[in-house]
Amino acid sequence: MQISRWSSFTYIWFYSAEERNFVFVTDSDKPDPKRIKCVGGREKSGVDLFPEDTAIREIKEEIGLEIAFHRVKELIKRNRGKYSDNFFTLEISKNEADKMTKGNDIEEIHIIKEWDIQKYRNNFLTQHFHNLSLVTSSKVLI
Numbered sequence: 001m002q003i004s005r006w007s008s009f010t011y012i013w014f015y016s017a018e019e020r021n022f023v024f025v026t027d028s029d030k031p032d033p034k035r036i037k038c039v040g041g042r043e044k045s046g047v048d049l050f051p052e053d054t055a056i057r058e059i060k061e062e063i064g065l066e067i068a069f070h071r072v073k074e075l076i077k078r079n080r081g082k083y084s085d086n087f088f089t090l091e092i093s094k095n096e097a098d099k100m101t102k103g104n105d106i107e108e109i110h111i112i113k114e115w116d117i118q119k120y121r122n123n124f125l126t127q128h129f130h131n132l133s134l135v136t137s138s139k140v141l142i
Contacts, residue, residue, distance in 0.1 A: 003082075008054035009040030010072065010088040012063075013114075014097045020114040023097070025062055029105040036110055038087075039063055051077075051086035063109055064101035065092065 012023040024036040041058045048054040055072050059065050067090065075087040100109055 004042040004045070005082065006051045006054065006084045006086055007040065007042045008051045008058065008086045008088065009038040010055045010059060010090050011038055011075065012059070012090045012092060014092045014094055016094050016097075021097070021111050022114065022117060023063065023092075023100070024110040024112060025102075026107040026110065027062075027105055028107040033107055036112075051084070052088070055086070055088045055090075059090070062103040062106050064103065065096055065099065067092075 013020050014023075015021070023039065025039055026034055026036055030037075039059055039062045040055065041061075043051070043054050044057065048057060052069055052072050052074075056067050056069060059067050059072075072088045072090050075089050077087075078085040097111070102109055
């Protein structure tokens, strides 16, 4: 068995009533099936030539959307020796969001409003990092 060279995760969002919404999933195949995660996974040897291929395949498998290669935008690549984590962004239309369907291992698709993410982030940082100046930031990194 060949060891994966990378994993790819995609931050997916769409606008609804002028509000940005993010797409997360819960994966029944993971140790903690109730924990939300970005759409993504590991390279499939012999199938994925590039990390973008992994992102596109995982989007199809997990939420049922077929996405063109050029729509997936690289956000950051984190090298860890012979392995890398690749993070991408993808903006979808409200119409595409309405067509999302759960993949085989997906327990649930979660739509989370940007405001709720900021609120959670600020509450988490306030509780765990009392002197951190980022708490006052209103800008989300993604």
